[in-house]
């Protein structure tokens with residue numbers, strides 16, 4: 092089975108397309124966890140315990156783990172999520188020249204899927220595409236305010252660059268393991284890209300803290316019912332300030348988002 096088959100089964104099992112973003116910012120995790128050996132792992136463990144029933148996937152962003160203890164925390168987190176039956180998508184936005192990107196791709200020995208950056212072209216993400224059993228989400232139209240600076244530039248053909256990325260990804264999807272990252276903050280672009288590539292599942296970030304459009308995220312993000320709508324800070328820091336009960340608040344936030352998104356499925 093490939094990543095998207097597993098994701099399909101997980102979505103059915105928990106009746107949810109919620110991706111819980113594990114962006115364990117050390118500056119925001121409860122103070123009482125800071126004296127633990129691995130505070131981010133201690134935090135994530137309680138978040139996973141509280142949210143896994145509502146999680147189609149977990150999405151740790153590599154930025155929050157790129158130090159010695161961080162990588163240990165990430166490994167523990169991934170193993171724990173797997174123990175709960177939840178796939179893990181590492182948001183790392185990787186890609187580079189051949190030997191470097193081959194090395195980067197070894198992270199897929201641990202994670203089930205990854206985000207990659209198409210800017211350097213096909214060869215820069217080929218080792219990821221070759222991992223037939225793993226999911227590869229290619230940045231297409233990102234949710235940040237500057238996402239249009241380059242991604243919306245018109246090519247000589249008249250199409251915006253993000254449309255070319257979507258079309259290329261359709262070609263690169265030889266193993267049925269490619270998805271796109273398309274932000275919920277641009278519902279019109281979401282709709283256009285969905286029309287263009289009806290079969291590619293999307294990872295849709297930007298609902299929650301970034302104020303994106305949850306209805307469009309579901310309506311256009313799913314291909315045959317498969318796709319992910321991510322919220323990170325809106326879930327894991329929902330209980331910020333309630334030191335001991337931060338996990339309960341996260342569980343409630345995940346459930347609320349699941350219920351909201353399910354209205355549109």
Ligand SMILES: O=c1ccn([C@@H]2O[C@H](COP(=O)(O)O)[C@@H](O)[C@H]2O)c(=O)[nH]1
Nearest residue numbers: 152233234274296299300301322323324
């Ligand atoms: O276009 C993109 C691509 C990735 N992200 C990542 O998703 C989460 C969003 O976090 P929130 O707290 O829900 O805003 C974060 O890891 C981003 O790096 C994105 O937001 N937009």
